[in-house]
Amino acid sequence: MLAIATPLPDELSRSFLGRVMRMNGIASEKGMIERLASFLGVTERDRRKVTATQILSKAAGIEIERFVCQHTLVPLRRSINSYLPDLAHGAAGSEGVLFLSGPRLVRSSPYLCSDCVRADLDKYGISYWHREHQLPGVLWCARHRVPLRYAEGDGALLQPPSQCIADSLDVGDAWYDELNGHEVVRRFLAIVEGLLDTHRPYPVPLVSERLRERARARGLQIYPGRISRVGVRLLSDAVREAFPHDWLSTVFAELVSKEPGVPMSQVDGVLYLAKSSASATVYALTCSVLYDSADEALTDLAALLKQGVKATVGGRHTAITDDAYRIAYLAHGGVYREVARQFSISTLGAAKRLQRLGLPDLKERGPGAIRRALLAFFESGVTIEEAAAFGGISLADMIAAIRQAGGGFVSVSRTLQAAAPVRGGGRGRTKPLSPHDVKPTTEPLMTVAGSSTVAKRSCKPNAAA
Numbered sequence: 091m092l093a094i095a096t097p098l099p100d101e102l103s104r105s106f107l108g109r110v111m112r113m114n115g116i117a118s119e120k121g122m123i124e125r126l127a128s129f130l131g132v133t134e135r136d137r138r139k140v141t142a143t144q145i146l147s148k149a150a151g152i153e154i155e156r157f158v159c160q161h162t163l164v165p166l167r168r169s170i171n172s173y174l175p176d177l178a179h180g181a182a183g184s185e186g187v188l189f190l191s192g193p194r195l196v197r198s199s200p201y202l203c204s205d206c207v208r209a210d211l212d213k214y215g216i217s218y219w220h221r222e223h224q225l226p227g228v229l230w231c232a233r234h235r236v237p238l239r240y241a242e243g244d245g246a247l248l249q250p251p252s253q254c255i256a257d258s259l260d261v262g263d264a265w266y267d268e269l270n271g272h273e274v275v276r277r278f279l280a281i282v283e284g285l286l287d288t289h290r291p292y293p294v295p296l297v298s299e300r301l302r303e304r305a306r307a308r309g310l311q312i313y314p315g316r317i318s319r320v321g322v323r324l325l326s327d328a329v330r331e332a333f334p335h336d337w338l339s340t341v342f343a344e345l346v347s348k349e350p351g352v353p354m355s356q357v358d359g360v361l362y363l364a365k366s367s368a369s370a371t372v373y374a375l376t377c378s379v380l381y382d383s384a385d386e387a388l389t390d391l392a393a394l395l396k397q398g399v400k401a402t403v404g405g406r407h408t409a410i411t412d413d414a415y416r417i418a419y420l421a422h423g424g425v426y427r428e429v430a431r432q433f434s435i436s437t438l439g440a441a442k443r444l445q446r447l448g449l450p451d452l453k454e455r456g457p458g459a460i461r462r463a464l465l466a467f468f469e470s471g472v473t474i475e476e477a478a479a480f481g482g483i484s485l486a487d488m489i490a491a492i493r494q495a496g497g498g499f500v501s502v503s504r505t506l507q508a509a510a511p512v513r514g515g516g517r518g519r520t521k522p523l524s525p526h527d528v529k530p531t532t533e534p535l536m537t538v539a540g541s542s543t544v545a546k547r548s549c550k551p552n553a554a555a
Contacts, residue, residue, distance in 0.1 A: 092129045094149050098210075098218050102200075103146050103161045104193050105219035108248035110149070119248060141185055143192035155180040158188070159289055163224060167191050169285035170292045170391075172367040178290040195247075196226050196371070199240040199524060202251040202258065203231035217252040225282050226371045227275070227341045229525060230266045237261040240524070261525045265337070274332045280384030281374045295364040296394040297373070299442065302361045304380040312361045317351055325376060326357040332379045339523045341371060364446070410435075415443055424452030424461070450494035459483050460491050467492065 093113040097106045107122065116122045123142045126149050132140050147157035158164050158180030164187065165179050177184045201223040210217040223231065223238055230237050239258040246254045269275050302312045311322045327350050330338070335346045348354050360368045360376050381387035410433055419429055430440035441451065452460050463481025466472050467488075472480070478488035 092125060094126075097150050097152070097157075097161050098214060100221045101161055102163075102219045102221055102224065102247060103143060103157070104244070104247040106150065106161065107142075107146060107193075108250070109216070109218070111248060139185065141188040141192055143180075143188045144185070147180075155289070158192070161221070162192055163194065163196055163221065163286070164188070164191050165288050166196065166225065166282065166286045166370050167194075168291050169288045169370050170294060170297050170367055170373045172294045172365055175291045175293055179288070195224055195244050197224060197522065198244075199242055200224060200244055200247050201228065201238045201240045202255065203234055203236060203238055204255060205234035205236055206231060207251050207255060211252060217250045219247050219251060221286070222283070225279070225286065226374075226522070227279055227282065227337065229261045229269065229337075229340070232279075235266070235270075237263055237266050259524075259526055265525060269334065269337055272334065272337075274378050275334070275337060277381075277384050277387075278333075278374055278378040281377050281387055282370070284384060284388040285370055285374060290395070292391050292395050294367045295443070297391065298360060298362065298364045299439070300390060300394055301376060301380060305361050308380065310361075311358070314353065314355070314358065314362055316353060324351065324353055324358055325361060325379075326354040327351065328379050329357060329375045333375070336528045339528050340525060341522055342375065343523050345375075410443075412443075412447060415440075415447060416449070419444060419447075419449050424449065426451040445494050448494075450491045460487070463488055464491055 093110070095106065095109050095113060097103075107119065110126070111117070111119070111122045114122070114125070116125065123145055124137075126145050127137055127140065130145065130148050132145065143158065143162060144154055146161075147154045150157060152160075155178055168179055168187065168191075174184055174187065180188065200219055202219065203223060206220060206223075207217045222228070228238070238261050239255060240261070241251075241254045241258045305325055306312050308328075309322060310325050310328060311317055311319075317324060326345060326348060330345055330348060330350075333341075339346050345354065345357060355363075356368060357372055357376070359366075360372060377387040377391075381390070415429065426441050426444060427437050429444065430437040433440065444451070450460065450464070459481045460483060461481075463477045463483055466480045467474060467477035474488055474492070475485060478485050481488070483491075
C-alpha cells in the first residue's frame with residue numbers, strides 16, 4: 091500500500107513527486123515511479139508507453155490535460171509550437187512531448203521565495219516549489235515583492251524548499267530595485283505568464299505572419315539576411331536594445347553578445363520561418379517589443395488561435411494544411427479569391443500561403459491564358475517573351491506569374507539561409523546565466539527563522555527525508 095498526496099496549488103510535478111517519495115520512504119525517483127505504476131495497475135507491457143507525468147496525474151486523481159496545464163511547464167514550452175500543433179497540452183498522442191518536457195524546468199536551477207516558504211509552512215505544514223517562480227526572467231516574487239533565491243541543480247525539486255533554503259543563493263535587492271519599474275521587462279513577464287496559461291499551441295504560421303505585419307510597421311527587416319536598406323533594423327537588435335543587458339543575460343545570454351546589424355536566426359527567424367517554431371522565451375521577447383502592452387499581445391495571439399482552427403473532426407481541431415490549400419487551388423481553378431472564400435480567410439492570407447507553395451494566382455486575364463503561358467515557358471523551353479505572346483498576356487503579367495510560381499524555391503532558400511550558422515554574431519554562452527554569474531553578491535545564507543520544520547542541513551537531491 092502506498093501513501094499518495096494531493097498536488098498543492100501551482101505545485102511543480104517533481105515537487106509533488108518528491109513529497110510522495112518522502113511519505114513512502116523511497117529515495118529513488120525512478121523507483122517511486124515504478125512503484126506508483128505497479129500500484130495503479132499499469133502493466134509491465136504498457137509501462138514503456140506511459141510517461142512519469144501520466145503516472146503522477148493518475149496517482150493524484152487529476153485528468154492528464156488538467157494536470158499538465160496546472161503542474162508542469164509544458165504549456166509554456168508548447169505555447170507557440172510547430173510539433174503536434176493540433177493537440178492540446180497533455181492530450182492523447184503527446185506522450186513524446188511529456189516524456190521529453192513533462193518534468194523539465196526552463197531554467198537550470200529551481201527558484202524559491204522565502205516568504206512563500208513561510209506562508210506554505212503556516213498554511214499547509216509543508217513547503218513546495220511553485221511554477222510561477224520558475225518562469226524565465228522571474229527574479230522576484232510577484233506576491234511578496236521580494237527577491238527570489240535559487241538552488242543549484244534541478245534535483246533540489248525532490249526536497250522541500252525549506253530544506254534547500256540554507257544552501258540557496260539570494261538573487262539580491264539590486265535586481266528588484268533596477269527591474270521592477272522597467273516597463274518592457276514587466277511586459278515580458280506578463281506575456282510569459284499568459285503563455286503558461288495556454289491549453290493548446292498557437293499556430294506558428296499565423297503567429298509568424300502576425301508578428302511580421304507588426305515588425306514591418308515598426309521599420310524592422312522581415313526577411314532573412316543582413317540589413318539591406320538604410321533605416322531598417324533587425325528584430326534581434328530591437329530586442330537587444332529594449333532590455334537591460336544584465337537581465338537579458340539571464341534569459342538569452344547569446345543575444346547580449348551578438349554584434350549589432352548581424353542577423354540571429356533564433357530571433358529574427360520568428361518573422362519568416364512559418365514551419366519551425368522558436369522557443370517560447372524568444373516569442374515573449376519579440377512580443378514585448380512589437381506590442382505596447384501584454385494584454386494587447388495575448389489578445390492578439392488568442393484571436394490567431396480562433397482564426398487558425400478551421401476544420402473540426404470528432405471534436406479535434408486542425409489548422410489548414412498545405413494539401414488542403416493545393417486541393418482548394420485545383421478545385422477553384424487557381425483563383426486566390428475563391429480559395430480564401432472557401433477557408434473564410436483574407437485573400438492576402440491565402441495568397442501568401444499559396445505563393446509559398448509555388449502556386450500563382452490565375453485570375454488575371456483568365457486562368458487559361460496564364461496557365462497556357464506558364465506551361466509554354468516551363469515545358470516547351472520558349473523564351474519569356476514567346477510564352478507571354480502564346481498566352482496572350484503582357485510581359486509584366488508573365489514575369490509576375492513566374493515569380494509567384496517560384497515561391498516554393500524562395501521559401502526553401504530562405505529557410506536554408508536562416509538555418510546556416512551566423513558567423514561573427516555571438517561570442518557569449520548559449521546557456522542563460524544565473525543572477526550571480528551576472529552580478530555576484532555576498533549575501534549571507536539564510537533559514538526560515540522560528541520554524542522547527544526547517545532542516546539545517548544541505549539539500550541532497552534524491553534523498554528521502
